[in-house]
Amino acid sequence: MATDFPRLTDLAEPGAVVPPILNVTELRKRYQADGPLVCDRLSFSVNQGDFVAIIGPSGCGKSTLLRMICGLLPPTSGEVSLRGQRIDAPPPEMALVFQDYTRSLFPWLTVERNVKFPLAERGDITKAEKAERVAEAIKTVGLAGFEDYHPGELSGGMQQRVAIARALAFRPQILLLDEPFASVDALTKEGLEDTLLAVRERFADSGMTMLLVTHDIDEAIYLADRILVLSKPPCHVAEELMVDLPHPKNQVSTRGMPEFQRIRARIHDVMGLSAQRDGSQPAA
Amino acid sequence: MTLLKAEDRAPGVGAAASRRTGRGRRTRPLFNVRGLMFAAGLLLLLEALTTWVVKSAYVPRPSQVGAALYTGIVSGDLLADAGQTFATFGAGLLIAIVVAVPVGVLLGASATAFNSVKLIIEFLRPLPSVALIPFGILILGVGDTTTIALTVYAASWPILFNTYYGVRDADPVAVDTARNFGLGRAAVLRRVLLPSAAVNIAAGVRISGAIALVLTVTVEIITSSGGLGYAIVQMQTAIRNADMYAAVFAVGLLGYAINAAVAGLERKIVFWKTDARDGGAGR
Ligand SMILES: Nc1ncnc2c1ncn2[C@@H]1O[C@H](COP(=O)(O)OP(=O)(O)OP(=O)(O)O)[C@@H](O)[C@H]1O
Ligand SMILES: [Mg+2]
Numbered sequence: 001m002a003t004d005f006p007r008l009t010d011l012a013e014p015g016a017v018v019p020p021i022l023n024v025t026e027l028r029k030r031y032q033a034d035g036p037l038v039c040d041r042l043s044f045s046v047n048q049g050d051f052v053a054i055i056g057p058s059g060c061g062k063s064t065l066l067r068m069i070c071g072l073l074p075p076t077s078g079e080v081s082l083r084g085q086r087i088d089a090p091p092p093e094m095a096l097v098f099q100d101y102t103r104s105l106f107p108w109l110t111v112e113r114n115v116k117f118p119l120a121e122r123g124d125i126t127k128a129e130k131a132e133r134v135a136e137a138i139k140t141v142g143l144a145g146f147e148d149y150h151p152g153e154l155s156g157g158m159q160q161r162v163a164i165a166r167a168l169a170f171r172p173q174i175l176l177l178d179e180p181f182a183s184v185d186a187l188t189k190e191g192l193e194d195t196l197l198a199v200r201e202r203f204a205d206s207g208m209t210m211l212l213v214t215h216d217i218d219e220a221i222y223l224a225d226r227i228l229v230l231s232k233p234p235c236h237v238a239e240e241l242m243v244d245l246p247h248p249k250n251q252v253s254t255r256g257m258p259e260f261q262r263i264r265a266r267i268h269d270v271m272g273l274s275a276q277r278d279g280s281q282p283a284a
Numbered sequence: 285m286t287l288l289k290a291e292d293r294a295p296g297v298g299a300a301a302s303r304r305t306g307r308g309r310r311t312r313p314l315f316n317v318r319g320l321m322f323a324a325g326l327l328l329l330l331e332a333l334t335t336w337v338v339k340s341a342y343v344p345r346p347s348q349v350g351a352a353l354y355t356g357i358v359s360g361d362l363l364a365d366a367g368q369t370f371a372t373f374g375a376g377l378l379i380a381i382v383v384a385v386p387v388g389v390l391l392g393a394s395a396t397a398f399n400s401v402k403l404i405i406e407f408l409r410p411l412p413s414v415a416l417i418p419f420g421i422l423i424l425g426v427g428d429t430t431t432i433a434l435t436v437y438a439a440s441w442p443i444l445f446n447t448y449y450g451v452r453d454a455d456p457v458a459v460d461t462a463r464n465f466g467l468g469r470a471a472v473l474r475r476v477l478l479p480s481a482a483v484n485i486a487a488g489v490r491i492s493g494a495i496a497l498v499l500t501v502t503v504e505i506i507t508s509s510g511g512l513g514y515a516i517v518q519m520q521t522a523i524r525n526a527d528m529y530a531a532v533f534a535v536g537l538l539g540y541a542i543n544a545a546v547a548g549l550e551r552k553i554v555f556w557k558t559d560a561r562d563g564g565a566g567r
Contacts, residue, residue, distance in 0.1 A: 072460050092466045103457035107556035108479045117475075118465035152556055170465060 019084065020045035021209055022069070022174065027078035029064055037234035038064050042078070044228055044237055046174075049207040051200060053220035055267070056230030056238075062213040063099050065235070066176050069211070070094045082174075095172035097180045099213075101163040105151040111138065111162050112147040118170045137169035140195055142188070157184035164192070168199060174209045181219070190251050193223055197249060221245075221263050222254060229270050239270040344526040352530035362515070366534050369511035372428055373500040373542070376435025380492055384440040385485060388447025392481065393473055398448075413438035413499055417506055431503040431511075438499040439492040446488030450481025483557050486550040493546045497539050512538070 027042040038061040046052050056062055067073040069080050071090040080087045082094075095118070098104040105114050113120075115137055119130045138144055141161035151159050160183045167175055177196075181189045200208050214220050220227050224243055231238040241263055245254055254260060327346045334345040344352075356362030391398045413434055424430040454477050462476045504513020512535050519528035551557075 067460070070464055072464060090464050090466060094464070096464050098457055098461060100457050103455045104461045106458060106476070106479065108482070108554075117462075121471065121475075150556055 018047065021048040021050075021083060022046040023081045023084075024065075024069065025078050025081070027065070027068060027080065028076045029061070029068060029073070030076045039068075039075075040234035040236050042230075042236050044240065046209060046211065048173075048209055050226060051210045051224045052212070053224035053227045054211065054213045054230060055215065055217060055220050055227060055271075056235060057232055057271070058215070060230050060233045061235040062230065063178055065230075066096060066178050066211070066213060070096045070176055072096070093173040094176060095167040095170045095174075096176040097163050097167045097178060099178035099182070101160045101183075102151075102156070104163055105159055105166075107151050110148050110150055111143060111154070114151065114162055115166045115169050117166060133169045133171070137165040140168060140199070141165045141192065157188060160184060161192070171208075173207065174211065177210065177212045179213055179215060182215070189219075193219060194249075194251065196223060217264060217267050218255065221260055221267075222249060222251075227263070227267065229267060239267075241266060341523075342525055344529055348526040349529040349533060352524075352526040353533060356527065356530050356534070362512075362530065362534055365510070365512045365515045365531065366538055369497075369500055369504065369513065369535070370538060372431050372504075372511060373435060373496050373538075375428075376432045376500060377439050377489070377493060377496045379432070379436045380439035380443055380496065381489060383436065384443035384488075385447050388444045388485075389451050389473065389478060389481070391444075392448045392451025392454075393469075393477060409441060414502055414506075417503060420503075421507060426507045426509050428509065430507065431500055431509055434503050435496045435499045439496040442491040442495065443485065443488040446484040446491075447481055450484030451477045454480035483554045486554050490543070490546045490550060493542050494539065497535070497542060501535055 023045045025043055027039050028037060029039040030037055042061075042065060044052075054062055054065070064073065068075050069087070071080075071087045071094075074088065082091055106117065109117065112134060116130060116134045119125055119133065122130075125133075135144075138147060141164050143158060143161055143165065146154065146158065151162065154162065160180060164177075164180055167177075181192055184192065196210070196212075200210060210223075212220070212223060221243055222245075227241045227243060228237050229239040229241070230236070243259075243263060245257060245259055331346050334343055353362070391401065416434060416437060417430075420430040420434050424433060451473075458476050458480060459472055462472045467475065500511070501513040501516075503509065504511040505517055506513075508514050508517055512531050515531040516528055516535075519525070519531060
């Protein structure tokens with residue numbers, strides 16, 4: 001199955017027998033028929049349980065890519081498939097935490113009801129479980145006590161955490177995060193990063209797969225098992241890096257490891273190089 | 285595509301209209317003291333003018349109008365007329381809401397539906413409602429039915445257009461969020477588009493409230509079908525000028541009360557109005 005994509009064969013884990021959960025194949029996107037290409041022959045695949053970070057310069061098409069992956073935006077050509085099935089409508093297995101969290105929250109609902117929103121009308125979950133999931137998700141992002149607030153009464157970082165909690169309560173098999181920690185302070189951010197790792201650990205048996213878009217190179221290295229570096233627009237995968245840092249991770253010691261520094265230098269190198277090719281300023 | 289007349293579009297929507305944070309208590313004074321004082325001064329000035337300068341039987345003194353208003357209220361006549369006008373107005377506005385909101389939602393959510401009726405709307409929209417009064421009388425005769433029907437017609441447009449724009453301009457990110465969580469078209473409509481449009485719908489109802497009262501009273505005046513409008517005509521014919529002005533003043537009071545009530549409801553229902561969208565919280 002994965003052999004359809006020659007560019008990926010050398011990247012696939014040796015001896016991997018399980019087919020990837022997600023395949024992105026030769027994805028191209030133009031917003032207008034005569035507009036510029038935003039994504040150009042973007043291909044990669046993701047295995048179940050993977051934590052993949054996607055980094056790339058601002059405006060290179062990362063949000064566009066995530067929206068295509070979760071079936072909200074049709075690609076111009078190419079396809080995204082989930083377990084071999086082509087995606088053309090939002091599949092129930094995925095949840096996306098939007099970069100634009102302010103607009104993604106519903107201002108007329110309280111924090112609790114916002115988090116409950118995706119579960120509210122589902123018949124397959126009991127009322128008690130819904131309440132439990134909601135309470136747990138809110139607690140996980142550190143917003144206990146703010147259940148009855150409305151989004152308009154929260155700070156940007158708090159709103160962002162409500163959006164994360166909502167996705168956690170949904171318990172998707174694949175969680176897509178679009179710069180989810182952009183508006184929180186450094187300390188809260190470290191806390192949330194570890195929360196994400198813990199959530200993944202908890203659902204490891206059900207195999208929660210995570211795709212994280214970020215501007216923050218260190219964050220990508222700290223969290224991900226694999227990093228996709230996107231080129232300047234029109235974007236394609238400029239480099240794919242495996243991260244081999246020991247678990248459990250620690251905010252201080254992990255970031256001090258030589259392997260961490262090596263990957264860091266490599267990414268800087270790649271991002272600088274792809275910028276040089278375009279003859280402009282190096283990014284990041 | 286310029287369906288929307290400037291006066292239809294809610295002035296306060298999205299702008300810095302009454303700011304309310306759901307939690308903090310608003311501190312709105314119960315009475316606008318300065319405004320009341322100015323109004324009292326103006327009345328005194330009018331009283332002086334009509335006493336010493338404009339001595340005409342057709343221009344009664346405010347004190348005479350006040351007395352007529354008082355008599356009208358204690359005798360119950362004016363109250364009964366006001367009650368009838370209010371009932372007709374209320375029925376018209378309610379029906380307009382019940383009709384226009386679903387239609388507006390449908391048009392806002394479906395481009396096909398909108399394109400189908402666009403031509404008819406563009407034709408009907410500029411037609412002044414009062415021009416339909418003879419038509420209404422011809423079809424329905426003189427009476428509450430005609431008054432209500434014409435009120436519904438006039439009051440429907442602002443609600444319809446505001447609902448339409450509210451639904452159409454709903455935040456695509458909010459809609460995508462709901463779709464991402466697996467909500468179908470109907471669920472998105474009910475759980476995202478309709479609440480999103482609530483701000484516009486409420487503003488539309490406020491505008492329609494004013495228009496509905498105008499229409500109700502106009503039809504009452506023209507068809508002599510009862511209510512405050514008829515009272516005005518009656519008093520005018522009887523040359524009871526103070527009573528006529530008292531009835532006119534009663535219409536004003538009714539309008540003021542209706543607007544205050546609708547605006548109060550609006551603040552309660554769409555409390556998030558200016559909270560989230562323009563806050564400095566975003567990126
Ligand atoms: N709805 C849209 N219509 C037209 N063009 C769009 C639209 N959304 C994004 N684009 C264009 O696509 C390109 C990539 O946008 P995108 O939001 O995917 O970038 P990004 O990598 O997420 O950037 P950032 O890191 O700043 O969030 C940009 O040039 C942008 O102008
Ligand atoms: Mg983006």
